[in-house]
Amino acid sequence: MTETADLNTVLGKAVTILRAFRPDDQAVSLAELVQRTGLHKATVHRLSGELVANRLLERTDGGYRLSGGLFELGMLASLERSLLEVAMPFLQDLYERTHETVHLGLREGHDVVYVAKIGGHRQARVPSRTGGRMPLHCTAIGKALLAHADADLRRAVLTGPLERRTPHTVVAPGILRRQLQRVTETGVAFEREESAVGLVCVAAPVLGRQDEPLAAISVAGPGSRFRPEAQATAVRAAAAALGSTLIRRDFLR
């Protein structure tokens, strides 16, 4: 995560240490934490000890790792948890229908955050992970969310730098704008090798009472065997049904 924390406070420093961990880390040494955070060694040493005492970090061979206590705390986050709980049966239906990778995501800033990722033994290599982020403009979920976002946010993304993740990423604002227009007309967004080569995806927005985008659902698979157009109706129907359920339960972003 590329977030800034207030390094003048103890809490900001502690959070900076936690956010210095990366998805592929098994264990991070004290020296490495010092390097990644830019904090003094004595500070990292003292705060790591406190984070261990409070069960947010644990000591392991070769250093530290984020602990189960942090996982438990994160799963208490009410918005993500309630969304996940309500959405799970709809995600399962899509998985069973396609046996491809099914995602549930919501928007944070200019990114998608994945709340769930479901896949089977033959799942494609997908650059997403639960709790991970991807830019809005290069993913089907992101385009589904962006198409229904308010005008200011849409403008900010379209006028900002559009990172080229693959040779197929749409980085021309005009083309992306027309794609978003199509999403509002058809109710589905497509991604064709725009976040990862070989991967195609179809997504639909989950809309709230005022048609505000609460989340989006997608199915992604390898272009060699998966036809996203063939799943458009199913994904749209799942997103609509989830939206109705969330509205009935007064779910609010």
Add this chain to the structure above:
Amino acid sequence: MTETADLNTVLGKAVTILRAFRPDDQAVSLAELVQRTGLHKATVHRLSGELVANRLLERTDGGYRLSGGLFELGMLASLERSLLEVAMPFLQDLYERTHETVHLGLREGHDVVYVAKIGGHRQARVPSRTGGRMPLHCTAIGKALLAHADADLRRAVLTGPLERRTPHTVVAPGILRRQLQRVTETGVAFEREESAVGLVCVAAPVLGRQDEPLAAISVAGPGSRFRPEAQATAVRAAAAALGSTLIRRDFLR
């Protein structure tokens, strides 16, 4: 969570505020946080502001809630995340076979912590949630883990108080000990309305290289339609296959 934090440190107080949130909370007021934590109002006010600034809390109508930033951080916890990723296809197979609730859990102290919970539209009411805890002795997953735990832990649980969750919870240490013996003989654990009335469950332990319990998998459903015995072979096979995969990937608790 019933964990103690060091209230002499800023970090301990901040963690105490975060852990004061409960699964069913939508928003918690400042006054309620003061009451739940026992901290001074000025302290809670100041630290809540810092937690918001560091994106672990967010302000919402009626107070505060745990934020998406905390969810993202929690999903970086390497043990839980890598277990979840490797296990997902095996869990999906069990779901598709049964269309009942499928769990993945691991042990923390005398509790199960659920790392995943998968269910469909007709899922039974189950007292678990992802990131939530249940006592080892009254769940199938817990018994599967306990049967393979080291002797000290097994003794500690068997000689400790065994909470009666339902009229069917096994609270006699002698009976529980014989059940655990059966688990090691048969490779599966059963639960019959021991954590919630009406619910039955079958679980199998996921064992590591030295036969140490890494996690456990279960399928739970309503006693009215679900026969856990009929799924014992499938759950055992899924747990064995997951164990082999984890060993191959050098997964360590």
